[in-house]
Amino acid sequence: MNEATLEARIDRVLHTVFPTFKEVKVEHQTSFTLKIGHHYIPLDSGYSAKNIVRGISDIILKIDGQNVILLELKQENVAISSGDIAQGISYARLLDQMPAITLISNGKINRFFNTYTKEEIITDSVDFGMINECIKDSFALAANDFKDAVNLLLNNDPELFAHVINQITQQKFLRLTGEIGDLTKPICPDFVIDRSILAEVIEAFDDKTSLIGVQGQAFSGKTMLLYQFFSRLNSQENFVFYLDCHDHNYSIYRQLANTFTKNSGMRVSDEQIREWLHSSLRVGSENRFYLLLDNFNESISNVIMDEIIELIDIFDDGHHRILYTVDEFNLQQLAYVPFKNYKTVIGEKSKIIKLDALDDDEYFQANEIMFDKFKLVIENGGHYAAEYREPRIIRHLISLYKNDALVEGQYDKIQPIPDVYLLKLLTNNQTYSQEIHRLMSMMAECFMEENNLRKQNSDLNVAASLSGSITIDIFKRKYNDHYEGLIKSSITVIRHFRNNGFSILYPKLPELLANYCIPIISRLLAEDSETRDIDQNLNYFSELTMAVPYCDIVGAAVLMEISQTKPKLFSDLINRMLKVEPKKEVISDQSRLLLFDENAGHIDIDYEKKKYGNEGLLIADFFPFAVLSQLAPFPMGDENHCENSDLTPYNFHLTFIHKIASSPIFIHRADRRSLLNMKSYESYEWEGIGQIISGKEGIIEPIVQAIRKCFLLIPNEMKLLYQFGLKEKNFNLLYRIYLALHGLINIGDTDIAEKAQTYVRIFHRFFAEFMAEYFGKNLGDSKQQDELYNSLLKLNIDQELDRLFLNDE
Known part of the structure; x- marks a missing residue:
């Protein structure tokens, strides 16, 4: 019934049963709170789904703020049953402020009951005096009466059961909730990214899928996803019970019973829970039960597993749901019969949805949250860094x-490209236990030891390059006692090779493995370095480092360590690496390309020019410049520099940057993510110039980030660099400097901002002149070249660029 109809009916009943209600100022309300133990359950009696089904509205009548009567108003001309009476009295007895009288009415018949004694009061009407007498004769509600009231309501009103279960789940999640810096807690309310797979899960449930598994590695955000699911589905129509399989490894019914006992103050048995649960899930009920199982694993007790299987069978009608999170190893154990390729009940009935790295929408949403809540932002270009697609890394x-301490309008930036410093920060994540660090250091030892095997086996070499994968055999041979712990930790996954029997361990925390490889490579490179010539040392350095995850960062970190212990080796390597420029190599016809994808495995490509329609190209010798790009942010001065010299003490460093930034090749470590998650970027292949990255993509080359850092540290020296670039019309160098400085034109340091603005204007002028000259270079007649050049300059492209990017009028 609508609100106006309800008000009219209440008014008619009150005139009949309480003729003096106007004089004593009786108020009424249609929402109130039941108290069951420590739980307060709000009810909106007039409009809840429960009461629409029952055809009853519950109204509290008050005098001077005191509850005096609970009115249960049934639909007109519907008989009053004994169940209506029992339930009405039970509601009244569980109100935080118990009313003296319970009135059950259908508009024509009015039946009064003493709430305390449950005895019927034979009368046609009440007055304030009768109410006072009932209050005077009242006595404390006995424990057994309280139990009867709770039992009656829980068996007849599933919403109350749902509310208590949901409050219990809320408390469980609260225990897992912490501030952004408390990395021991998986849930942070201030950093909640709406994961796209949440909608996929809900859609699958709505499509009558009753069992869904969310597969994800350790620290991928599985618990947070369950919290988001609960937050989205938490309502009086839904029962949502959360269970961490690592935490409470005993009967689900017993856990519910214990929690009810603790929170309601009454003894509840396993069978009562089972009875309540089954009665709440009766056929035709609108209530839906969701069991959330976190960290589902094959080690849970037989009791819990049996109950889960029982619930899977019960829920197989498509109305009630189980959502579990699981890592890849445990999914294999749970979904398949041991030593056979047969699926278990869980494997047969589960829909598996993979929780992967952040997609574009989720990444940009995370950046917005960082800006709004924490005055932080990852700079443009960071969306290409695989590291920033991991919620655990962003939160850290x-x-x-x-x-x-930042005031309104201020914010800090996180650099778009990880470097040596950032790798060190990532490895100090409090989320990683000492055991995880120990296991990853073991994997690093194994990885370095398999260097020769990778050279002999192309399948292993391709799979291990930039991933840090190792064979299972070597780990078992060196650390067999730790193998089971490594697999169960879910920080690595197993992948099987196609024909040669190899099985590998694919690490899911590559930043840790990379960090533990640095001292090993430094030690190996320094040993006997004097017995090798410079080319041999460079080849050995490349051989040790190129396959490691974050190879460019690891290489730079190794060189920085070597500079402290073997300065001559460091100097020799730097100078030799500057001579090894990256270049494009044509893929010849009938070449065989071998790739490896974590999900797809090995991929063979037999290249044919006629098949692919163009000439294939590969970037060769990328490694030296990639490593040097990661060293470039650290200005290297000449300690023997003479003050009277015309050269800056950073002359070598300027030459160093000039060499790398002049390359026509895009210099970036290869993206080792899954083929499904690789990010494309907008670029242009400019004949005679090289590959040009669109400015809107931000900073995605480490050398560009290095130029920006050096401009902040040694701006006057960097001015010398771009002046030299202007003299030689070095477009690649000048464009990279432009990309680096464009983001500094509004920086808080006004001196740096002015210097950056000056360069941006200079580049706009250079660009206009360069383009005018470029378009005319193929004209044979010098006069025509001059005419085209001058006509293009008259377009004032530089002024238009100034207006667009510098807000010039």
Whole structure:
């Protein structure tokens, strides 16, 4: 019934049963709170789904703020049953402020009951005096009466059962909730990214799928996803019970019973829970039960597993749901019969949805949250860094970089490209236990030991390159006692090779493995370095480092360590690497390309020019410049520099940057993500110039980030660099400097901002002149070249660029 109809009916009943209600100022309300133990359950009696089904509205009548009567108003001309009476009295007895009288009415028949004694009061009407007498004769509600009231309501009103279960789940999640910097807690309310697979899960449930598994590696955000699911589905129509399979490894019914006992103050048995649950899930009920199983694993007790299987069978009608999170190893154990390729009940009935790295929408949403909540932002270009697609890494960086002292309008930036410093920060994540560090250091030892085997086996070499994968055999041979712990930790996954029997361990925390490879490579490179010539040392350095995850960062870190112990080796390597420029190599016809994807495995490509329609190209010798790009942010001065010299003490460093930034090749470590998650970027192949990255993509080359850092540290020296670039019309160098400085034109340091603006204007002028000259170079007649050149300059492209990017009028 609508609100107006309800008000009219209440008014008619009150005139009949309480003739003096106007004089004593009786108020009424249609929402109130039941108290069951420590739980307060709000009810909106007039409009809840429960009461629409029952055809009853519950109204509290008050005098001077005191509850005096609970009115249960049934639909007109519907008989009053004994169940209506029992349930009405039970509601009244569980109100936080118990009313003296319970009135059951259908508009024509009015039946009064003493709430305390449950005895019927034979009368046609009540007055204030009768109410006072009932209150005077009242006594405390006995424990057994309280149990009867709770039992009656829980068996007849599933919403109350749902509300208590949902409050219990809320408390469980609260225990897992912490501030952004408390990385021991998987849930942070201030950093909740709406994961796209949540909608996929809900859609699958709505499509009558009753069992869904969310597969994800350790620290991928599985618990947070369950929290988001609960937050989205938490309502009086839904029962949502959360269970961490690592935490409470005993009967689900017993856990519910214990929790009810603790929170309601009454003894509840396993069978009562089973009875309540089954009665709440009766056929035709609108209520839906969701069991959330976190960290589902094959080691849980037989009791819990039996109950889960029982619930899977019960829920197989498509109305009630189980959602579990699981890592890849445990999914294999749970979904398949041991030593056979047969699926278990769980494997047969589960829909598996993979929780992967953040997609574009989720990444940009995370960046918005960082900006709004923590005054932090990852700079443009960061969306190409695989590291920033991991929620665990972003949260860790927020905890390190957030600055509560910033005032309105201020914010801090996180650089778009990880470097040596950032790799060190990532490995100090509090989320990683000492055991995880120990296991990853073992994998690093194994990885370095398999260097020769990778050279002999192309399948292993391709699979291990930039992933840090190792064979299972070597880990078992060196650390067999730790193998089971490694697999169960879910920080690595197993992949099987196609024909040669190899099985590998594919690490899911590559930043840790990379960090533990640095001292090993430094030690190996320094040993006997004097017995090798410079080319041999460079080849050995490349051989040790190129396959490691974050190879460019690891290489730079190794060189920095070598500079402290073997300065001559460091100097020799730097100078030799500057001579090894990256270049494009044509893929000849009938060449065989071998790739490896974590999900797809090995991929063979037999290249044919006529098949692919163009000439294939590969970038060769990328490694030296990639490593040097990661060294470039650290200005290298000449300690023997003479003050009277015309050269800057950073002359070598300027030459160093000039060499790398002049390359026509895009210099970036290869993207080792799954083929499904690789990010394309907008670029242009400019004849005679090289590959040009669109400015809107931000900073995605480490050398560009290095130029920006050096401009902040040694701006006057960097001015010398771009002046030299202008003299030689070095477009690649000048464009990279432009990309680096464009983001500094509005920086808070006004001196740096002015210097950056000056360069941006200079580049706009250079660009206009360069383009005018470029378009005319193929004209044979010098006069025509001059005419085209001058006509293009008259377009004032530089002024238009100034207006667009510098807000010039």
